[in-house]
Amino acid sequence: MQKKGEHARRQGTRSGARYFSKTMSGMLLLWLSGSPAHGASEPAIRPERLQELSLEELADIEITSVARRPQKLQTAASAIFVITQQDIRRSGATSIAEALRLAPNLQVARTAFNQYAISARGFNSTTANKLLVLIDGRSVYTPLFSGVFWDAQDTLMEDIERIEVISGPGATLWGANAVNGIINVITRDSADTGGNLASAHLGSEEKGGAFRHDGKLAGGASYRIYGKTLEHEASGSTGLTRLQDASRMAQAGFRFDHGAGEQNLVVQGDLYQGSSEQPVFDRRRFDGGNLLGRWRSRLQDGSELSIQTYYDYTK
Numbered sequence: 001m002q003k004k005g006e007h008a009r010r011q012g013t014r015s016g017a018r019y020f021s022k023t024m025s026g027m028l029l030l031w032l033s034g035s036p037a038h039g040a041s042e043p044a045i046r047p048e049r050l051q052e053l054s055l056e057e058l059a060d061i062e063i064t065s066v067a068r069r070p071q072k073l074q075t076a077a078s079a080i081f082v083i084t085q086q087d088i089r090r091s092g093a094t095s096i097a098e099a100l101r102l103a104p105n106l107q108v109a110r111t112a113f114n115q116y117a118i119s120a121r122g123f124n125s126t127t128a129n130k131l132l133v134l135i136d137g138r139s140v141y142t143p144l145f146s147g148v149f150w151d152a153q154d155t156l157m158e159d160i161e162r163i164e165v166i167s168g169p170g171a172t173l174w175g176a177n178a179v180n181g182i183i184n185v186i187t188r189d190s191a192d193t194g195g196n197l198a199s200a201h202l203g204s205e206e207k208g209g210a211f212r213h214d215g216k217l218a219g220g221a222s223y224r225i226y227g228k229t230l231e232h233e234a235s236g237s238t239g240l241t242r243l244q245d246a247s248r249m250a251q252a253g254f255r256f257d258h259g260a261g262e263q264n265l266v267v268q269g270d271l272y273q274g275s276s277e278q279p280v281f282d283r284r285r286f287d288g289g290n291l292l293g294r295w296r297s298r299l300q301d302g303s304e305l306s307i308q309t310y311y312d313y314t315k
Contacts (some may be wrong), residue, residue, distance in 0.1 A: 014223050029070035066166060067173065075103060079105050086190075088157055094201065094208060094230060096135075099151040105167035106181070113205070113232040114247035114276040116150040120167040120181030132170070132178035135185045136268065138292050138310045141177055151276055152314065154251055156226045158197055161188045187268075190214055190257045191222040200212065205233050210310055221258040227251070234277065249274030266294045288314035 066076040073080070081103045093099035097116040101108045107124040109117040119128040128130035129146040133153070133160065140153050163185050170178035193214045200209040208231060214224035227250075234246040273287040291308035299305060 032169070066170070078166045078170065081105050081165045081167075083163040083165065085158075085161060088160060090179070093149075093157060094206065095154050095157070096160075096163075097153075099160075099163060100183065103163075103165040105165055106183075112243070112245035113235045114151050114245050118148070118150065118183075120165075123180070129177065130179040131181050131183065132174050133183045133185075134189055136266075136292060137294065137308055138290060138312065139175070139177070140312070141313065146177060149286070149314075151247060151249065151274065152272065152288065153187070154228070154230070154249070154272070155187060155253070155270070156212060156228055158199070158210070159187050159193060159212065159224070159226065161186050161192075187255070189222070190224040190255045191216070193224050193247075207231050219258065220260065221256065223254065223256045225252070225254045244277040244279045247276040248273065262298050264296045266292070266296075268292050286315065288312070 060072050060074070065078065066078045083099060083102050087102055088099050091099065091102055093101070097108070097118065099108055100118060105120060107117075107119050107122065107125060111117050111126055115126055117124050117126045117128060119125070119131050120132075123130065127145045127147050129141075131148075132146050133141065135153065135155065140148055141151055163183065166182040166184070168181060170182050174182055193212065195214065197210070197212040199211075201207060208229050210226065210228040212224060212226040214222065216222045229248075229250045231249075232245075232247045235243045249272060251270060251272040253268065255266070255268035258265045269289065269291040272288040273285075275283050275285045277283050290310060290312040292308070295302065296305065296306045296307040
């Protein structure tokens with residue numbers, strides 16, 4: 001069951017066009033095992049053990065991304081690539097869009113310091129709309145062109161557990177946007193985050209910082225809160241002209257987890273605000289937030305019931 005309400009408004013001003021949209025979605029899903037879009041299922045084999053397996057054993061690994069049910073990797077009808085937390089850390093990526101460069105089955109182009117064009121199986125552009133992008137089960141598409149504003153979608157990179165990238169049609173199971181592929185960003189359970197964090201980076205073209213605090217509550221509950229800033233300076237050129245593609249963004253969020261095993265409750269949300277320069281109009285400003293709730297229960301016959309709802313606001 002899925003319900004979406006959306007509203008878009010466009011108003012011409014000196015600073016360009018303004019777009020406003022709201023999306024509210026809830027869904028009730030029943031399947032044999034947890035979908036990776038929800039970030040709840042544990043892999044059958046831990047990533048650190050993959051290098052110890054033979055080719056035959058690798059082909060027998062069970063995955064759930066393609067068919068939303070357990071199946072062997074060799075029988076999956078799609079090309080799959082998983083970007084792990086270790087990959088992200090070693091790459092030095094500071095945003096989700098930048099981390100996607102690690103996936104060989106994606107076309108990732110940076111058209112400006114504040115804009116990306118990302119797609120699968122060709123037909124790439126800054127308004128590509130044939131790719132479904134999920135963050136912990138929340139679709140991050142915009143009703144404006146059914147694509148993704150990559151400068152407005154981010155999270156703390158250290159909290160990402162893995163990014164699953166599927167290149168190939170998946171619209172039958174995942175929805176209309178999954179024509180050429182699926183990007184599935186899955187963040188860690190707050191109990192597995194690994195302690196407090198403070199980080200900063202500074203360069204001639206980019207600078208930013210982040211913090212995270214997590215803790216445990218009574219009854220097996222856990223939580224984390226985070227904040228992040230990222231700033232890109234305008235890119236240079238072969239001449240003396242300064243290109244208008246500088247950007248600024250600040251984001252904060254939280255996650256609460258309660259329960260494990262048979263039942264699990266997750267509540268999480270984010271708030272963000274930023275701005276990007278444009279070559280034609282003045283600086284474009286954007287802000288928004290989201291709130292997601294998910295309840296999961298394992299049934300006696302081994303199947304799993306999951307109820308998820310979220311509210312997403314973007315201006």
